[in-house]
Amino acid sequence: MKRNYIYSLMVTGLFLLTSCMKDWLDREPRTILSDEQVWNDPKQIVALLANFYDRIPAESGLTDINDGADGRLFQWRNMANYDEGMWSGQSNEDGRNNITSYGFNSWYLWNYTYIRDINLALENIEKYGVSLSATAKQQYSAELRFLRALNYFNLVKRMGGVPLVTTQLIYDYSGNVSNLQLPRAKESEVYDFIAAEVDAIKEVLGNAGSTTRANKYTALALKSRAMLYAGSLAKYNGLMAAPITMPGGEVGIPAALAESYYQKALAASKEIINGGPYTLYKNNPDAGENFYEAVTKKANNKEVIFVKDFLLPTRKHWFSYDNIARGVREDNLGSSSVVPSLNLVESFEYKDGSNGALKIRTADNSDFIYYDNVSDVFANKDARLYGTIIYPGTSFKSLAVSIQAGVMVWNSGRNAYDVVEGSDLGTTYSDGKLLTGTSGPHRSIQEVSNTGFYLRKYIDPNDKTSTRGVQSDVWWVWFRLGEIYLNAGEAAFELGLTGEALTYINALRERAGFGMNSLTSLTIARIRNERRVELAFEDHRLWDLKRWRLADKVWNGSSSNPDAMIYALYPYRVIRPGDANRDGKYVFVKMVAPRFRAPRFFQLGNYYTAIDQSVLNNNPKIIKNPFH
C-alpha cells in the first residue's frame, strides 16, 4: 500500500513535469526585447532615439564626457583651450594654459559605431516595424537621418571628407573585406549629403515646437550652419597663399562652389527666420539680463531651436559648481575653472560702435585713467558683455561679486605706485578698506579667476545649484535663432547683399542694446566680431576660425602676438592721500594672465585632424590628411 502511494506520487510528479515542459523551449524571454517588440513600440523607439541624441558630439558642452570612439564628446573643460578663456581651476589642469601647440590629433572623431547604430536602426524600422503607422515610421526614420546628417557634419568639420556610410556594412565571412573598405568622400560631397538629407526629411520630421527633438527648423538650422561652413571653406581656402587641397578633393572645396553654398545657407536661414515659430528673446527690458536669459532661461524662450536639456533632480551637471564666481560660490570647493579672457572682453564694442579696447591709460600713456567705481570702465559696452561675463562691479544671484586685485599706494619718495596684493581673498588693507576682493583676481590661488573675469553664460541663477548636492540643469544650446541671424548675415554679405546682411546684424545688435540700425556699413571683420561676442562659449570660435582659415594667423604661437596670448585685467584701489582726484579711485592694469604660460599655436596641419594610424592600417583606401 505504501509502495502504491509512492508510485502514484511519482506518476503525478512526472505528469506535472511533462506538462511544465510543454512550452519550455518556446517561451518569450523576460529580460530581452525582441526586434519586433522594439520596432513596433513607439516608446521603445523614442528611448532609443534618446540614446542617439545623447551621443551627439561637441567640442565643449556642459558635462565631462570624453569617449571619442563612440562620439560621446561633450567636455566643458575644453572651453579653456582657445582664446575665449583660460583655466583658473585646480592647478592639475594648468596644461590648458600651456598648450605649446595643438596636437595634430586634436578634435579627433571617428565615431562609425554611432553611424552604424543609426544605419542599423533605419534598416530595422523598415524590416520589423510592421505595425507602426506609415507616418510614425516615416517620422522616426527622418529623425534618425537628421542625427546621421548632423554627425557627418561633426565629422567633416574636423576630419575633412570621410567615408559616407549609409547602410550597414556586413562581413560575409569570405575572407575578403575589400567591399567594406570605403574610400573617403570629397569634402564637398559630405556637405552636399547633409544638404540633400535635410531637404529630403524636413517636411516629415514632425516634432513641431520641440526644442529637444529635431523638427523641420532644427534640420534647416543644421543646413544653415553646414552650408555656411562649406561656403567659407570654399572661399577662404582658395584665398590662402597656398590652398590646402588634396588631388581627390578629400579636403579642399573648389572656390567656384562658394557662391552656391552661401546661397543655400542664406535660403535655409531665411526659411527659419521668416517661416519658423521663433523670435529673438526680448522678455527682459534690461538688455544685459535679457541676453543672459536668452541662452539660459527655459520658460517662454522662443529663441532656442535645439538644445540638450537637463532636468533636476536627476538629469543634471556640474557646470555651475565648477565655474561659478569664487566669491558667490555655495559649496566649499569648486568654482572658477573656466574664466573669460580680457581678449574676449575687449572684443565687445562700445555702444557708439567704437573699438572695444578698454580705456585704462591716458592717451599719451603717462598715467592711469582713474575711475570712481570699479565698473565704470565697462560703462556703455555692448550689453552682451554683461550677459556673458561677470566683470568687476557686477552682481550674480543678487550678490555683489567683489573683484579687486589689491591697492596701489603712492610712494612719493620713488614717485611711483607701490602695488600691494593680498595673500588671501577678502582681506583688508591697513586703512581698513578692501585689499583683495572675495573673488580675487589672484595671481596664484587656484579656483580664483586669474584674468579678473568670470563666466555668467550657462551659470545657473537658481539657489544652491552650484552645490554638489543639488547641481544645475541649465541646458546646452545647439542652435538658436541668434546664430541663424548671423549665418544669414554672413551669407548675404558674402553674396554681395550688404543691405540684407545689415538688417540681420542690426537686429541682433539692437537686442544687445545698440540703437536702431546701429550699423550702416559692413565688413567681414565686423561680422566675425559679431559672431565672436554673440556666440562666445557656445562652441563656435574654433570652427569659425578654422573655416575662415584664420586660426593659424590668430593663434600663431608667438608670444609677441597679443591674439595668441590670454590677457588679464587687474583692478586696484588707489591710496594717494592729498590728491583728491586720485585717492580712493580705481585703476586697471592689463597683463598676460599670470597662470598663462604658452601662446596658442595652431599650425597648418591642424586645419584637418590626423586620421588615426589604426584606421589607416585597417583600410588602405583611406588616405592621410595633408601635413601629417
Added chain:
Amino acid sequence: MNRILSLHIPALLLLALVIGCKKDNYEKPSSTLSGKVVYEKDAIGLRSNGVQLELWQKGFELFTKIPVYVAQDGTFSASLFDGAYKLVRLPGNGPWVNNTDSIDVTVSGNTVIDVPVQPYFVVRNAAISKAGSTALTATFSIGKVSDGRALESVTLFVGKTSIVDAVNNLGSVAVNGADITDITVPVTINMNIPGSLTGQSFFYARVSIKTAGVAEQIYSQPVKIE
C-alpha cells in the same frame, strides 16, 4: 640577534628588489641613430622641436611610428635597438619639397646619417648686427632652390636665448613676399630692439623665410648680438 636581523632585513629586501627588477625586463635600446637634415651638405636651420621625422620598423605586430624631432640646428638623434628601419620625411611637415620616399636605415651601434631634403628657399649670407643702440639690421640673400611655391614672407626674430624662432621670440619684423620684387637682391630688415632686450648685454637674432602653404619656416643659424 634582533638587532642584526632588523639591520639586515632592509638590505635583503633591497637586494631582492634589485634582482627582481633585473630578472624579466627588456634591455633598453643601446644604439643611437643621429644625423642632420641637409641641403648641399649644409644643415638646415629650423624651429626648435617643430619638424618631425618618422621611423618605422617592419615585422612587429604593433605597427606604429617612432617620432624623431629635429633640433633647430637641423640635427636629430634617437635611441634605438639595432635593426632595419625606414625613415620617412613627413609630407608637408618641413620647409622643403615633399619627398615621401623612405630612407632605409640600418642601425648598428651608433649610426650617423644625413637626411637630404630639397628646400623651396634657403637663407644665404645672413648678417645681423646692431645699428646704433636701439636698432637691428639684418641683411641676407634668398636662394630659390625649388619652383612651385611662392615666397610668403621673410622675418627677423629676436630673443633672449639661442632658441629663437617663430614661436620662441620677444619680437619680430616681417616683410611680405609681395613687397620683395626681386628676390635675387639681398633683403634688408630693420627692427627697433624691443624694450625687453635693450637692457641685455647680449641677445640672439635669426632670420627666416616662409614659403606659402608650408607650416614651418627655414631659418639662418642664430646670431649672438652683443
